[in-house]
Amino acid sequence: MLDDKPAGEEATTRRDALDVARLGLTLGAGDGAVPLLADVTLRVGRGETVGLVGESGSGKSLTARAALGMVPRGARATGRVTVSGVDVLAAGRRALRDLRRTRASMVFQDPRASINPVRRVGDYLTEGLRARGTPAGAAAERARELLGQVGIADPAGAMRRFPHQFSGGMLQRVMIAGALSTEPELLLADEPTTALDVTTQAEVVALLKEMQRARGTGMLFVTHDLDLAAAICDRVYVMYAGRIVEEAPGRALFTAPAHPYTRALLEASPSAHGDRVAIKAVAGRPRALAESPSGCSFRDRCPLADDRCAEAVPAHRTHRASAVACLRPELVSP
Amino acid sequence: MTLTIPALRARRPGFRRRPLGVRFAAAFLVLVAATGLLAPVLAPHSPDTTSLLNSLAPPGTAGHLLGTDSAGRDVLSRLMYGARFSLIAPLGVVLLAGVAGTAIGLLAARAGGWVDAVLSRGMDIVFSFPSLLLAMLVVAVFGPGLTAPVCALAVSYTPFVGRVVRNVAIQEGARPYMEGYRVMGFGEAWVTLRHLLPNIAPVLVAQSALSFGYALVDLASLSYLGLGVRPPDADWGSMISQAQSAILQGSPWSALAPGLVVLLTVVSVNVLGGHLGGSIGGKKEGT
Amino acid sequence: MTARALAAWLGKRALGAVLTIVLASVLIYGALRLVPGDPVLALTAGRRLTPDQIEAVRHRYGLDQGFVRGYLSWAGDALRLDLGTSLNYQTGVSTLISGRLGVSGLLIAYSAVLAVLFGSVVALVSAVRGGLADRAATVLASVTTATPPFVAAIVLLSVFSVGLGWFPATGAGTGLADRLWHLTLPAVAMATATFGVLARVGNAAFAEELRREHVEVARSRGVGGAAVVRRHVVRNALAPLLTVIGLLVAGLFVATAIVETAFGLDGVGSLLVSSVSRRDFPVVQGVGLVAVVLFVAVNTLTDLALPFIDPRVTVGGLGR
Numbered sequence: 001m002l003d004d005k006p007a008g009e010e011a012t013t014r015r016d017a018l019d020v021a022r023l024g025l026t027l028g029a030g031d032g033a034v035p036l037l038a039d040v041t042l043r044v045g046r047g048e049t050v051g052l053v054g055e056s057g058s059g060k061s062l063t064a065r066a067a068l069g070m071v072p073r074g075a076r077a078t079g080r081v082t083v084s085g086v087d088v089l090a091a092g093r094r095a096l097r098d099l100r101r102t103r104a105s106m107v108f109q110d111p112r113a114s115i116n117p118v119r120r121v122g123d124y125l126t127e128g129l130r131a132r133g134t135p136a137g138a139a140a141e142r143a144r145e146l147l148g149q150v151g152i153a154d155p156a157g158a159m160r161r162f163p164h165q166f167s168g169g170m171l172q173r174v175m176i177a178g179a180l181s182t183e184p185e186l187l188l189a190d191e192p193t194t195a196l197d198v199t200t201q202a203e204v205v206a207l208l209k210e211m212q213r214a215r216g217t218g219m220l221f222v223t224h225d226l227d228l229a230a231a232i233c234d235r236v237y238v239m240y241a242g243r244i245v246e247e248a249p250g251r252a253l254f255t256a257p258a259h260p261y262t263r264a265l266l267e268a269s270p271s272a273h274g275d276r277v278a279i280k281a282v283a284g285r286p287r288a289l290a291e292s293p294s295g296c297s298f299r300d301r302c303p304l305a306d307d308r309c310a311e312a313v314p315a316h317r318t319h320r321a322s323a324v325a326c327l328r329p330e331l332v333s334p
Numbered sequence: 335m336t337l338t339i340p341a342l343r344a345r346r347p348g349f350r351r352r353p354l355g356v357r358f359a360a361a362f363l364v365l366v367a368a369t370g371l372l373a374p375v376l377a378p379h380s381p382d383t384t385s386l387l388n389s390l391a392p393p394g395t396a397g398h399l400l401g402t403d404s405a406g407r408d409v410l411s412r413l414m415y416g417a418r419f420s421l422i423a424p425l426g427v428v429l430l431a432g433v434a435g436t437a438i439g440l441l442a443a444r445a446g447g448w449v450d451a452v453l454s455r456g457m458d459i460v461f462s463f464p465s466l467l468l469a470m471l472v473v474a475v476f477g478p479g480l481t482a483p484v485c486a487l488a489v490s491y492t493p494f495v496g497r498v499v500r501n502v503a504i505q506e507g508a509r510p511y512m513e514g515y516r517v518m519g520f521g522e523a524w525v526t527l528r529h530l531l532p533n534i535a536p537v538l539v540a541q542s543a544l545s546f547g548y549a550l551v552d553l554a555s556l557s558y559l560g561l562g563v564r565p566p567d568a569d570w571g572s573m574i575s576q577a578q579s580a581i582l583q584g585s586p587w588s589a590l591a592p593g594l595v596v597l598l599t600v601v602s603v604n605v606l607g608g609h610l611g612g613s614i615g616g617k618k619e620g621t
Numbered sequence: 622m623t624a625r626a627l628a629a630w631l632g633k634r635a636l637g638a639v640l641t642i643v644l645a646s647v648l649i650y651g652a653l654r655l656v657p658g659d660p661v662l663a664l665t666a667g668r669r670l671t672p673d674q675i676e677a678v679r680h681r682y683g684l685d686q687g688f689v690r691g692y693l694s695w696a697g698d699a700l701r702l703d704l705g706t707s708l709n710y711q712t713g714v715s716t717l718i719s720g721r722l723g724v725s726g727l728l729i730a731y732s733a734v735l736a737v738l739f740g741s742v743v744a745l746v747s748a749v750r751g752g753l754a755d756r757a758a759t760v761l762a763s764v765t766t767a768t769p770p771f772v773a774a775i776v777l778l779s780v781f782s783v784g785l786g787w788f789p790a791t792g793a794g795t796g797l798a799d800r801l802w803h804l805t806l807p808a809v810a811m812a813t814a815t816f817g818v819l820a821r822v823g824n825a826a827f828a829e830e831l832r833r834e835h836v837e838v839a840r841s842r843g844v845g846g847a848a849v850v851r852r853h854v855v856r857n858a859l860a861p862l863l864t865v866i867g868l869l870v871a872g873l874f875v876a877t878a879i880v881e882t883a884f885g886l887d888g889v890g891s892l893l894v895s896s897v898s899r900r901d902f903p904v905v906q907g908v909g910l911v912a913v914v915l916f917v918a919v920n921t922l923t924d925l926a927l928p929f930i931d932p933r934v935t936v937g938g939l940g941r
Contacts, residue, residue: 068841100843113834116853117933118860127852128842162932178842459641462920463648464875467912474897474905475652551769555879558771559894574775578883582790586779593772600767 017186017218018044018067018104022079025062025242027072034290036062036075037242039313044186047216049209051229051250053265054239055286060222063239064188067220068104069096084185101132104186105179107208110195111171115163121174122159128182139181146177150207169200173207180211187212187219194224205232226265230254238262241297242289243313245325252321258329259322260302296326304331356609359602366599370417379408381415382566393587403573403588404580412573413595419557419569420596423480424549428542430488435495436531436538442496443503444526454500457493465490466552473561480563483556491545498537506533540611547603554596570596631925638921645913646699649906650692653682660684681705704907709899714907718889724793725877725888727800731808733870736815741862743816744823748831749850758820765817770876773810774883781806791885807884811876815869822865826858833857860931867923871916 025037037059044050054060062072069088071077081088084103091099105128108114115124125143130136140159147155150173163171172192179187189208193201209232212219223229229236230250238246238259246259257263287297296314299305308327319329326332352360369376378397384405391402393409400409442453468490469483476482506512507530515525556562557571565572570592577589653660661679670678678684682705683691698705704714747758782790794803830836831854839849877890885891889908896904 065841070837070841097843097845100841102843106838106841108834108838110834114838116835116839116857118857118931119852127839127844131842131844131848164933182842455640459644462641462917463645463913464872464916466875466878467909468648470878470893470897471649471652471905471909474900474902475656477900478898547767555769555771559879559882559898561894561897571771574771578775578778581775581778581783584783586775586783589775590779593775597764597768597772600769601763604763604767 016043016082017046017048017084018042018220019082020063020067020079021082023063023066023081024078025059025066025071025075026078027075029076035242036072036289037066038289040079040239040242040244042220042237042244042247044218044220046185046218047213048235049212049219049221049233051233051236052220052222052239053224053226053229053236055224057286057288058239059242059289060224060239061190064106064190064220064222067186067188068100068106098132101128102182103184104188105182105184106188106190107172107175107179107192109191111168111175112163112195114175115171115178117163119162120159121161121163121166124163124174125159125178125181128178132182142181143177146181147174150174150177150180150211152177167200168196169204172196172200172204176204176208176211180215180217183215185218187217188222189219190222191224192221193228226262227254238265241287241292243297243325244316245298246322247316247324248322256320256322256333258319258324258332259298259326260304260332261298263332264301304328352609355605359605359609362598362602363606366417366595367421369414370421373411373414373418376414379411381407381412381568383407392585393591400591401587403577404583404585405576409573409588409591412568413570413592416569416573416592417595419480419563419567420550420554420571420599423484423553423569424546426484427487427491427549427553428546430485431491431495431545432538432542434488434492435541436499436534438492439496439499440503440526440530440534442500443507444522444530450500454497457496457500460489461493461497463490465548466555469552469556470559470561473556478561478564480553483553483562487549487552491549494545494548495538495541498541499534502534502537503530506530537611540607543603543607543610547600547607550596550603551600634921634924638917641917642914645917646696646910647692649909649913650695651688653902653906654688678708699907699910704910705903707896707901707904709896709901709904714903717892717904718907718911721887721889721892724800724804724886725881725890728804728807728811728877728880728886728888729870729873731801731804732811732815732873732876735808736812736819736869737866739812740816740819741823743820745827745850745855747820748824748827749854755824758824762817762820762824765813766821768813768817770810770814770879771883773813774807774880777806777810778883793886793888804886807880807886810883811873811880815873818869819862819865823858823862826861827854830854830857860927863923863926863930867920871919874912874915 020040020042023037023040024035027034027036040059040063042050042052042063052060052063065071066077066081067083067088069081069091077089079089083099086095086099086103088096088099115121122140122143125146126134126136126139129139129142134142143159144155147158152158152170152173158166158174163174166174172195176192187208192208193204196204205228208219208221211217221229221233226236226238230253233250236248236250236253237244238253238261240261246253246257246262248258253262254266257266287300289297292298293300293310295310295312296302296305299309302309314325314327316323316325317329318324319326320333322329373381378399384407385402386405388402389404393399393401395401397408400413402408403412438453438457442450465487469486472482472486473479503526512525512529515529516522520528553562554569554571554574557569558575560572560575563569563572568576573592574589574596577592580586581589660682661675661684683694686694702715704718706712707714707717710717743758743761747755777788778790781787788806789803792803794800833853836849836853839853840846844852875890877888878894879890880886881888881891882894889911892904893908893912895901896908
């Protein structure tokens with residue numbers, strides 16, 4: 001399901017908002033080379049909401065940023081990343097700029113840090129439009145309209161205010177409006193609620209979902225919160241140590257996780273049981289790709305691991321609704 | 335001050351591990367200080383022996399490595415003797431300003447309240463009075479010479495040290511361990527001297543090095559303007575001043591040599607001061 | 622910011638500036654009283670004056686009154702721009718200063734423009750390009766920072782005036798073009814150290830802004846490289862740089878003393894130097910007072926401009 005689709009590849013490329021095929025990312029070269037991502041394959045169809053879940057350091061943000069051609073300085077990328085038919089990794093500076101201005105936008109984690117504090121909010125909203133040549137008046141009109149849509153009262157007044165005059169939740173709405181201003185086909189949301197108060201998180205998620213649905217935008221929702229992803233996403237990819245370890249429809253993932261890591265994540269979450277005493281942390285600490293063991297990256301933290309897990313990186317295979325990179329998914333959810 | 339030295343030494347890496355620029359800077363300063371100190375032994379000629387037949391000899395002339403000035407005096411020997419005034423006077427400024435600045439800064443930080451407000455405002459005002467202007471003012475009052483300008487510059491640089499000491503002392507004083515000592519019943523003065531001062535040492539060293547560079551330039555400027563050292567004494571500034579007419583005659587060397595020495599000395603002091611401030615303390619100036 | 626808070630804040634800053642100037646003027650006046658022996662002897666040093674003239678000087682400086690009354694009468698005259706009479710030129714000090722203000726003002730403006738222009742460009746380019754450009758700029762900045770104006774002056778004189786003959790060695794010239802040509806070397810000599818400080822501080826400020834997340838976000842939105850630097854890096858570094866520039870430009874006032882002497886320019890700075898060495902006290906006091914007022918004015922103005930440049934600097938919580 002994930003790996004081999006030689007015949008359908010052309011078709012999916014044209015149809016999908018985002019198509020990542022065997023993406024690898026390595027920092028540096030030679031002996032000092034540090035691998036960051038390996039063999040990451042995922043796709044986001046038009047109008048589809050796809051979750052990308054993992055702990056910090058798993059490479060989920062790197063993957064999302066690679067979709068915009070934002071690769072860390074000094075890093076080398078392999079594989080292919082296609083956004084609405086544009087080959088991102090092969091694109092030149094101009095093509096990349098055009099892609100960012102028209103086809104793909106990103107909502108970042110911390111709106112306070114992501115919006116220039118010395119420029120007015122209106123300036124932030126129109127910047128993307130102005131960059132692609134929209135006249136100032138039309139861009140401002142469009143920005144006011146969008147501010148209203150994301151639920152900001154008095155859009156005209158808000159345009160003239162500075163970021164520090166907004167609350168975190170309101171500012172995240174501003175950033176969402178800014179990301180949608182260019183009518184992108186792909187919306188990348190990189191932990192869009194992590195920096196917000198608990199009370200505003202739900203509102204921002206609902207807003208994102210609503211905007212995405214109304215516009216038919218494809219959305220890649222990056223989060224460390226598996227429950228949240230399972231609840232709002234059509235499909236969810238689970239990432240561990242720079243690799244995708246499981247892909248499943250949101251509901252199926254929640255009820256029948258196929259990878260031991262996914263299951264551990266679910267069990268670690270308080271809402272799964274509603275009983276705080278039952279919280280189990282995932283044993284051990286999260287690994288980055290560079291420091292993970294040979295074979296299956298998760299095997300040193302996995303209760304089911306044996307010698308076979310060390311032999312090679314497990315290939316993805318279908319188990320129930322999931323595509324999972326584990327040798328014994330039947331032991332996880334029979 | 336002696337209290338601070340063991341603390342510094344404990345954290346000091348070997349000389350060889352320092353960056354190349356820092357090593358050059360330190361070596362150059364030692365060289366200049368040593369030649370100044372040992373000038374009577376090392377100098378090839380007397381700095382005051384004139385020889386009108388041998389004036390404005392270019393560098394490399396036999397017996398005169400750096401040539402001679404318009405009065406035929408050996409430039410190298412004059413540079414060596416000049417180092418004495420050029421280095422000792424700013425050293426005096428730094429010592430006076432360091433002691434006064436530390437005392438005022440600590441007093442302001444520990445006393446707080448209106449004492450702090452008055453002292454801080456006072457330091458701001460002194461800080462906003464250009465140092466060279468103050469030095470010229472006292473020269474107008476007391477006549478040319480170095481003593482009065484050294485005192486004036488010490489006053490001028492006191493806030494440079496005092497404001498930073500105050501800020502660091504307030505930061506350090508707010509740490510739990512300081513409160514611990516107070517709870518244990520140690521006197522305020524004892525806690526300040528025994529425990530606060532060693533923590534302030536790194537910024538003190540860095541600020542002192544910077545003030546030394548500034549004071550050296552200020553004093554050399556005064557001498558250049560004919561308001562500093564009085565002949566027959568000479569420092570690098572007055573050497574440049576005396577050699578300036580020779581530039582127009584096409585013999586710039588006797589002016590450029592002391593100019594280059596001033597430049598290299600200030601660069602070295604800045605490099606060393608920046609390095610000490612960065613590597614020992616890692617604390618930024620709080621102004 | 623409310624108009625009320627703004628007014629209160631403006632009042633506070635202005636009061637602080639006035640307080641500084643008052644205390645500085647007490648110092649400038651009081652210096653005369655510190656003179657060992659009879660201050661009149663210092664005021665008249667070496668000059669032959671009739672007893673009537675001595676009495677006039679004594680009265681003019683309030684030396685026949687107490688310190689406070691003497692100061693008040695002197696300060697009152699100064700407020701009316703009457704800075705006394707030069708003992709050396711027998712001319713009003715205000716006239717002496719205003720006649721030379723043109724040359725000094727142009728020199729200060731010229732060198733400020735040079736230092737700010739080249740300093741910011743070097744800072745920006747080295748911060749954006751990084752690598753070799755950054756290292757070269759660091760070396761350049763640390764050498765120029767440590768170059769006192771008189772050292773810069775003799776180097777420039779040796780190379781460009783005597784060696785190459787491109788610029789005149791002395792004099793201020795007549796007519797604007799000729800004057801600028803004459804003032805080029807002095808302005809460069811004065812600007813050298815200022816340039817170095819600005820290149821270093823500016824580089825740090827720009828580099829810090831370049832690392833900000835919103836810069837990366839702007840790039841992720843397809844904003845072009847030049848626009849990102851202009852709108853998000855330069856714009857954001859403006860406020861911290863302005864404070865530094867204010868201090869540096871104010872520092873140029875005193876540097877005129879050295880550079881005007883080195884290049885034989887007849888300006889306020891060289892007037893101060895010759896008056897100090899001749900102990901022409903009224904002139905020294907007058908020039909000192911003017912310099913302090915200008916110094917404080919420039920620093921206060923840059924402080925006042927900050928909240929209008931950087932919206933994060935709120936009037937109430939403005940720190941130094």
